[in-house]
Amino acid sequence: MHVSDKILIVEGKTDKHRIEEVLVEPVHIICTHGTMGISKLDEILEESNGSEVYILTDSDREGRKIRQWFKRHISEGTHVYIDSNYGEVSRCPLDYLAMLLAHHGFYVDERLLMKGKFENEEILRKNRYNQPYSS
Template identity: 70%
Template sequence: MYLSDKVLIVEGKTDKRRIEEVLVEPVQIICTFGTMGVSKLDEILEQLDGSEIYILSDADKEGRKIRKWFKKHLSESTHIYIDPKFGEVGRCPRDYLANLLMRHGFYVDTSLIMKGKFYDERAVGDTGYIQSYSL
């Protein structure tokens, strides 16, 4: 049971674990396990049930292939792109991933948010502190 209406689709278990390290809201995370096909897509679509869909795949050939599938068959999904220098979602620094997900409306562990290269000024409230999420 997920309280959030967001679904995050990633390639594998390592990506899922890394994302779970930074998120503080209950989000359904679905793994494609690096492959897409008609039966896999149908299986995923059955689980979505009107949710906001976010695609977060690696910056490699397989990641682009998965994005292409979702752009064609699920055009209302939002694609989140990582910097190609990290290559894989599972290898992204936690602070980078936290800022990236926060920019797309996800609630993240605010202790991971640091000013600097990956900092997003829009996430800071009137108090000057990053707004945290509580369950």
């Protein structure tokens, strides 16, 4: 299995578990538990240590507040946005999360990728990040 140097920051444990259902690479997932502060930020910065940082929060008020913390303090982080119709990461369909994360360079279970639903279907089909699930 590919060893990842990515860190994915989410709000809670249910978000983390949902994402783990999609990924086929080991990614360090950090939960903010819905709050942000200087000590939490310092902890995250210490853990990141040169890794690529991705921020994936809910599309609600709390998610936007957490995202703002990262925009202010970790300018090199990549922000991943979910469709506001889902509201929460944990409520996103697995196939949608797979497409979203594959678009950002994560290795995902190719069986979850939606067929014919996006303009870039051909690109995703050839994407090196799409791999069959293996346990």
